[in-house]
Amino acid sequence: MSVELVEVVRSGFRECVHRGSVVLLAADGTPELELGEVHGPIFPRSTNKPLQALTLLRHGFDPVDDHELAITTASHFGEPDHVALVRRLLDRFGLTQAELACPPDLPFDDRARAAALTGAGPSPLYMNCSGKHAAMLATCAINGWPRTGYLDVEHPLQQAVLATVADVTGEPETDLGIDGCGLPIVPVSLINLARAFAGFTTAEPGTAPRRIADAVRADPRVISGTNGPDLLAMATTPGLFCKIGADGVHAGALPDGRAFAYKIDDGHDRARMPLTLAILRRLGVDWTDAHTDLAATAVLGGDARVGVIRAIPGVL
Known part of the structure; x- marks a missing residue:
């Protein structure tokens, strides 16, 4: 049973609440807090991307720099630098955007979207998962696997992803x-999702999991975008490694292994930042004015300003 986590207060009245489930882990991996259902499987959506990227590194994908590795894990906003990174990755392996099996889309970022609408319109390059798809195609080329049909669960690449997640x-x-x-998505419980993220930040330097965590933390804008939640959370919290997923999923870990994962039942994005910041405070990060600014969203x-969106006091 999920619990009330975030409230929307307008003009002094509690307008609505967002329910969900949360798990917080201590540095030794033991649960510090469990709220709601944290042991049953959920679809982590894009929060699974670091695990998918780990599969690619394990099967020969060797990014030329941190930016290329980060775009592999990205839910990017389709801004020019994001698209340029995806194009560079495709070009490096002699691939074309026509081979990307993610659906055509417009950029999430408003300015980039406006530019796209006056240009060629929707493209798979703008789709937030295009970096992952480009890296998957590159990994197929490296291993001699078919570049068509890579979305199919029976494809060698997806079988490798299943093995890595397990x-x-x-x-x-x-x-x-x-x-x-369009890719297969593997269900994972919140508690094991949090433990997986802790494994990225506590891995030895130079290992594949640590390379992913370090690349994302080096420039979190690559996996997110202007004012994106992951960018804001990591920019205010040195050492944090985190990744959002659609429909209200978020997971992250600190360098010592303290970690969290949550699912907002209704998937509403407005609950995300207040909940993430309340979790970081409970985990004991060094609190700053920047954290305070993010912890309560204006209505x-x-x-x-007539109200606030905030984590319900006393729950976390």
Whole structure:
């Protein structure tokens, strides 16, 4: 049973609440807090991307720099630098955007979207998962696997992803879903998702998991975008490694292994930042004014602040 986590207060009245489930882990991996259902499987959506990227590194993908590795894990906003990184990755392996099996889309970023609408329109390059798809195609080329049909669960690449997720999370294979980009999505419990993220930050320097965590932390804008939640959370919290997923999923870990994962039941993005910041405070990060600014989102009435979106006091 999920619990009330975030409230929306408008003009002094509690307008609504967002329910969900949260797990926090201590540095030794033991649960510090469990709220709601943290042991049953959920679809982590894009929060699985670091695990998918780990599969690619294990099978010969060797990024030329941190930016190329980061775009492999990205839910990017389709801004020019994001698209340039995806193009560079495709070009490096002699691939074309026509081979990307993610659906055509427009950029999430408003300015990039406006530019795309006055240009060629939707493209798979703009789709937030295009970096992952480009790296998957590169890994197919490296291993001599078919570059067509790589979305199919029976494809060698996806079989490798299933094996990696099982290895990192320790969970048995269950019924798969299909993610928004068309790839198979592996269900994972929140507690094992948090443990997996802790494994990235506590891995030895130079190992594949640590390379991913370090690349993302080096420039978190690559995996996110202007004012994106992962960028804001990591920019205010040195050492944090985190990744959002669609429909209200978020997971992250600090360098010593303290970690979290949560799922907001209704998937509403407005609950995300107040909840993530409340979790970071409970985990004991060094709190700053920047954290305070992010922890409560204004509710506007016209141009005036008439309320707040905040984690419910006393829950975390």
